[in-house]
Amino acid sequence: MLEKIHLSIVREVERRGSLTAAADVLCLTQSALSHSMKKLEQKVGTDIWLREGRSLRLTQAGKYLLALAERLLPQLERAEERLEQYAAGERGTLCIGMECHPCYQWLLKVVSPYLDDWPDVDVDVKQKFQFGGIGALFAYEIDLLVTPDPLYKPGLRFEAVFDYEQVLVVGRQHVLAGAPHVDPEQLGGEVLITYPVEIERLDIYNQFLMPAGISPRRHRVIETTEIMLQMVASGRGITALPRWLVEEYADKMEVVPLRLGKKGIAKQIFLGIRESDADIDYLKAFVELARRPAIARSA
Amino acid sequence: MLEKIHLSIVREVERRGSLTAAADVLCLTQSALSHSMKKLEQKVGTDIWLREGRSLRLTQAGKYLLALAERLLPQLERAEERLEQYAAGERGTLCIGMECHPCYQWLLKVVSPYLDDWPDVDVDVKQKFQFGGIGALFAYEIDLLVTPDPLYKPGLRFEAVFDYEQVLVVGRQHVLAGAPHVDPEQLGGEVLITYPVEIERLDIYNQFLMPAGISPRRHRVIETTEIMLQMVASGRGITALPRWLVEEYADKMEVVPLRLGKKGIAKQIFLGIRESDADIDYLKAFVELARRPAIARSA
DNA sequence: CGCAAAAAATGAAAAATATTCATAGAAAGT
DNA sequence: ACTTTCTATGAATATTTTTCATTTTTTGCG
Numbered sequence: 001m002l003e004k005i006h007l008s009i010v011r012e013v014e015r016r017g018s019l020t021a022a023a024d025v026l027c028l029t030q031s032a033l034s035h036s037m038k039k040l041e042q043k044v045g046t047d048i049w050l051r052e053g054r055s056l057r058l059t060q061a062g063k064y065l066l067a068l069a070e071r072l073l074p075q076l077e078r079a080e081e082r083l084e085q086y087a088a089g090e091r092g093t094l095c096i097g098m099e100c101h102p103c104y105q106w107l108l109k110v111v112s113p114y115l116d117d118w119p120d121v122d123v124d125v126k127q128k129f130q131f132g133g134i135g136a137l138f139a140y141e142i143d144l145l146v147t148p149d150p151l152y153k154p155g156l157r158f159e160a161v162f163d164y165e166q167v168l169v170v171g172r173q174h175v176l177a178g179a180p181h182v183d184p185e186q187l188g189g190e191v192l193i194t195y196p197v198e199i200e201r202l203d204i205y206n207q208f209l210m211p212a213g214i215s216p217r218r219h220r221v222i223e224t225t226e227i228m229l230q231m232v233a234s235g236r237g238i239t240a241l242p243r244w245l246v247e248e249y250a251d252k253m254e255v256v257p258l259r260l261g262k263k264g265i266a267k268q269i270f271l272g273i274r275e276s277d278a279d280i281d282y283l284k285a286f287v288e289l290a291r292r293p294a295i296a297r298s299a
Numbered sequence: 300m301l302e303k304i305h306l307s308i309v310r311e312v313e314r315r316g317s318l319t320a321a322a323d324v325l326c327l328t329q330s331a332l333s334h335s336m337k338k339l340e341q342k343v344g345t346d347i348w349l350r351e352g353r354s355l356r357l358t359q360a361g362k363y364l365l366a367l368a369e370r371l372l373p374q375l376e377r378a379e380e381r382l383e384q385y386a387a388g389e390r391g392t393l394c395i396g397m398e399c400h401p402c403y404q405w406l407l408k409v410v411s412p413y414l415d416d417w418p419d420v421d422v423d424v425k426q427k428f429q430f431g432g433i434g435a436l437f438a439y440e441i442d443l444l445v446t447p448d449p450l451y452k453p454g455l456r457f458e459a460v461f462d463y464e465q466v467l468v469v470g471r472q473h474v475l476a477g478a479p480h481v482d483p484e485q486l487g488g489e490v491l492i493t494y495p496v497e498i499e500r501l502d503i504y505n506q507f508l509m510p511a512g513i514s515p516r517r518h519r520v521i522e523t524t525e526i527m528l529q530m531v532a533s534g535r536g537i538t539a540l541p542r543w544l545v546e547e548y549a550d551k552m553e554v555v556p557l558r559l560g561k562k563g564i565a566k567q568i569f570l571g572i573r574e575s576d577a578d579i580d581y582l583k584a585f586v587e588l589a590r591r592p593a594i595a596r597s598a
Numbered sequence: 599c600g601c602a603a604a605a606a607a608t609g610a611a612a613a614a615t616a617t618t619c620a621t622a623g624a625a626a627g628t
Numbered sequence: 629a630c631t632t633t634c635t636a637t638g639a640a641t642a643t644t645t646t647t648c649a650t651t652t653t654t655t656g657c658g
Contacts, residue, residue: 019634031637134437
C-alpha cells in the first residue's frame with residue numbers, strides 16, 4: 001500500500017517545491033507522480049497535500065509521511081549500496097561516526113592498519129548527525145561511534161579504548177612554558193583557541209575554568225589542529241589538546257604541553273556499537289585493534 | 300530497486316521456512332515470489348539465498364536484508380495505520396514509553412484527564428524496548444518517554460515535570476518506623492524488596508547504600524507495588540518508593556515512609572520527546588498537563 | 599531402489615499496474 | 629489580458645507483476 005515511490009515523491013516534492021520539478025529528478029512525468037499520489041490518497045482515505053492554487057502544502061498526514069521518508073529512504077538507499085558491495089565481493093562498509101575533534105587524529109592511526117588487515121572492508125567516517133552520535137547509531141546511519149562521552153543504554157555497548165591526558169598548550173615563549181602545571185587563575189587574561197564547539201562542551205572550560213569562576217579573555221575558533229598550533233606557537237593564544245597529540249607536533253612547532261591543575265585532566269576515548277552487531281567479525285576486529293596501545297601502532 | 304515486497308518476502312520466508320508457505324501468507328503464488336526475488340538478485344548482482352536442495356539458506360546479503368526488513372517493515376506498517384487514523388479524523392495515537400516502575404502510577408493520573416481533554420487522541424503505553432527508551436524515541440516506536448534519567452542529546456528534548464522524594468518504606472511495627480530519617484548503616488541486615496531491575500539501577504542502592512559500602516542482607520524482586528507493600532507491611536522486608544505513592548497507600552496499609560539520609564533523595568520524572576515533534580499540539584498538551592501539580596489532579 | 603511428495607525454477611500468457619501523452623483548468627506573474 | 633507555470637485527468641500505451649502450467653531437484657519412505 002505505502003510504497004517506496006510514495007516516500008520518494010513526498011520527499012522530492014518538498015525538496016524541489018513542485019510535482020513537476022520532482023518528476024524531473026525522479027525521471028518520471030508530472031502525470032505519473034500525480035496519479036501515484038492520488039491513488040495512495042484514495043487508498044488511505046486522506047489527502048497528503050492541500051492543493052492551494054498551483055502549489056501543494058502538506059497536510060498533517062503529509063508531514064508525517066515526509067518525516068517517515070526522511071528517515072527510511074536513506075536507510076533503503078544505504079541498503080542498496082551495501083548489497084552491491086556484497087555483490088562486488090566486499091565485506092561491506094564500516095561506517096564510523098565521530099563526536100570529538102581530536103578523536104579524529106587518533107582514529108587515523110587506527111584506520112590505517114585496519115585497512116591493511118581488512119582489504120575487503122571499506123571505512124567511511126561521518127561527523128555530522130541530525131540526532132547526535134547516539135541517534136545515528138540507533139538509526140543505523142553509522143556502525144561505530146567514537147566519542148568521549150559513553151552512554152550505557154540498552155542495545156548499545158561502549159568500551160573505553162584509549163586513555164590520554166588533556167593538557168594546556170602554550171607557545172615556548174609563554175611565561176607559563178616552564179611551569180610544572182597551571183591553575184585556572186593564570187589563564188584569566190588569555191585568548192583561548194578551540195575547535196568550533198560550544199564552549200560549554202570543552203573540558204578545559206567545564207572542568208577547569210568554570211569551576212574556578214574564570215573566563216578566558218577571548219574565545220577564538222579554528223577548524224584545524226595545525227593552524228591552531230601555529231597560532232599558539234606564535235603567542236596569539238592558548239589551547240587544550242590531548243598530550244600525545246601535542247607531543248607529536250612538539251619537535252616541529254614551538255609549543256609546550258602543560259598539566260591542567262595539579263592532577264591534570266584524564267580523558268578516555270570510547271567506541272560504541274549496537275549490541276546486535278557485537279559479533280560482526282570485521283567490526284569486532286576494529287574495536288580490538290583500537291584497544292591495542294597507540295605506541296605499538298604509531299611506531 | 301529494493302522494494303517493500305522484497306523485504307516482506309525475506310521476512311516471511313524466514314518466518315515460515317519456505318517460499319511456498321510465505322506465498323500463502325502474502326496472498327501470492329510461489330512463482331510470483333520466486334520471480335520477484337530472482338529479479339532483485341539479478342539487479343543487485345548477488346544471491347539472497349543459497350539454494351540447498353529444496354530449502355533456502357540466507358546468504359550474508361540475505362541476512363542483511365532480513366535485519367533491514369525486521370527494522371523497516373514495522374515502521375511502514377505503523378505508518379499505514381497512522382495514515383488511516385488521520386483519515387478517520389482521529390488525531391493519532393500518542394505512544395508513550397516508560398522506563399521506571401513507579402512512573403506508571405504517576406502516568407495513570409495524567410493520562411486520565413488527558414483522555415478527557417483529547418477525545419480524538421488514543422494513548423498507548425509501552426514498557427519494553429529493544430534499544431531502550433531513547434532508542435525507541437529515535438526509532439519512532441514511541442512519541443514520548445517517561446523516565447527518571449533524562450539525556451540531553453541533539454534531536455531530543457527533555458523536561459522535568461514532576462519532583463518527588465524517594466523514601467524508604469518500612470512496616471509500622473519496624474524498629475525504625477518512628478525515626479526522623481535512616482542512615483545506610485541501619486539497613487545492613489534488611490531484606491530489600493524491589494521491582495525487577497538490576498540492583499545497580501536502584502537509587503537506594505547506588506545513591507545511598509553503595510556509597511556507604513553497605514549491602515542489604517538479601518534482595519527480593521516483586522512485580523507489583525501492592526504486593527511489595529503488603530510484604531513490607533508484614534515485616535518481611537523494606538523497599539524504596541516515591542513518597543507520594545507511599546502516602547496514598549498509607550491509610551490502607553501498615554507502612555511508613557522514612558527519609559533516606561538527612562537530606563533525603565530527591566528525584567524527578569522527565570518527559571522526553573523528539574525535537575521535531577515539539578509543536579504537535581496534542582503532544583504539547585500532554586506535557587503541559589503533566590507539568591501541572593499532581594495535587595490539582597488527584598483531588 | 600523406486601516412487602510419491604514437496605519445494606523451487608522457469609517460460610509463456612494473462613492481469614494488473616504504472617507511465618505517458620494530450621489536454622484541460624486554475625492560479626500567478628507581467 | 630496574456631503568458632507561463634502549475635496540477636489534474638482520461639485514454640492509450642508500456643511495463644511489470646502475477647498466474648498458470650510444467651519442469652527439475654531433492655527428500656522421505658515403503
